[in-house]
Amino acid sequence: MNARTAPPADHPVVNADTIVRSARTVIVTEAAAIRALESKIDATFVRACQMILTCKGRVVVSGMGKSGHVARKIAATLASTGTPSFFVHPGEASHGDLGMIQPDDILLGISYSGETDELLFILPAVKRQGIPLIAITGNPKSSLARQAEVNIDANVPSEACPHGLAPTSSTTAALVMGDALAVALLEARGFTSDDFARSHPAGSLGRRLLLHIADVMHTGDDVPRVGVEASVSEALVEMTRKHLGMTAVVDNEGRLLGVFTDGDLRRALDDDDVDLRNATVGQLMTPGPKTIGSDKLAVEAAQLMEKHQINALLVTDPSGQVVGALNIHDLLRARVV
Incomplete structure (x- = not known):
């Protein structure tokens, strides 16, 4: 010293x-x-x-x-x-x-x-x-x-x-x-906790208790979706344009049939029996994917993603129509997670 x-x-x-x-x-x-x-x-x-x-x-x-x-x-x-x-x-x-x-x-x-x-x-x-x-x-x-x-x-x-x-x-x-x-x-x-959140809208608790799926989801033309007969290349173009890493697969009425993700594409590439040139997205999609309603809390989407180890969710109405989509980055931007 x-x-x-x-x-x-x-x-x-x-x-x-x-x-x-x-x-x-x-x-x-x-x-x-x-x-x-x-x-x-x-x-x-x-x-x-x-x-x-x-x-x-x-x-x-x-x-x-x-x-x-x-x-x-x-x-x-x-x-x-x-x-x-x-x-x-x-x-x-x-x-x-x-x-x-x-x-x-x-x-x-x-x-x-x-x-x-x-x-x-x-x-x-x-x-x-x-x-x-x-x-x-x-x-x-x-x-x-x-x-x-x-x-x-x-x-x-x-x-x-x-x-x-x-x-x-x-x-x-x-x-x-x-x-x-x-x-x-x-x-x-x-x-109640909801009352508390209303007086703390800028805090993490307020965001967790007040922010709903409808507040953070993509809607309208920003929602990736293709028909069941779409080709893999068409699905990839839609996924690239919408930047969510997946696309909804819907019927003619817009009702959800399945989801096609980056993971589905990788699995198809590893399968020697799959002809990607001629396969439709309906053949490669994951049927019955996890979905959430627009009235649910955004924190519930985060919990659902964590539980099922997925990075994106489709939002559907009671009739099964796709009305929105979101991924983990949307929740991060909203500071829900």
Whole structure:
């Protein structure tokens, strides 16, 4: 180690055992704090849920410092699980952002001490509008708890910080209480995975739950199809033009009879008994291929392809008519897989 890279003389010595012990103590301490919350899910918690369920406006979540970061996350979780919600910074609220809070809303205030000045300062203005207050605190006798219609107790036995100063267990407990509220409300509203996907359209879950075959399939003239009497060369031209590595083989009414793929061609080339010059595609096709309906989810096509080790699917209607086609590249472009 040269002089440039050497640590300063007073650089602390890393003791692996001490670091591991410290980290594990934090996890054990915070896990105990979470377990202690279970007994606090009581009639008070139920009342808070009832207030939110009957609220005609939004849940406005507010907190300062570390509690503010937790409040932002709780607001986001509520909003994405069927409870309209947003975060308001209590400091900014007293400088104009109170206008964001309307009489039909509910204020959810988060402060472990229950004595956060910025939060308490805006309460008179909130109360004048008749806006109910739900508090999450660690002190049921605090100013915030006393002014709340409902105070959810999130007291913890101890902080994970060895000095008992840095908010650690207390912020974890508040976050868990917020998640408990969100999930309880979600179930009470009958909020489904489809509802969740509609609020996450750009996410992978949204694509998996909302994207249907009709959204990604090729249609009309882009669907490869030939008649049962077509020659192999005609089928190959159709496959090349449509770039899907296969073609549907249909009857005169457009109903699916089979599929001719690159694999069928390779098998025919390996068969000395097949005269490719005179064979029809109907003689070489795979009859009764796997198909899917246009109303199915795109993720179902991916599952079908994986299960049967195929790279493309034909889309048919209830009468057996070919209405579309797609392959694995279409699903990749749609980011379904």
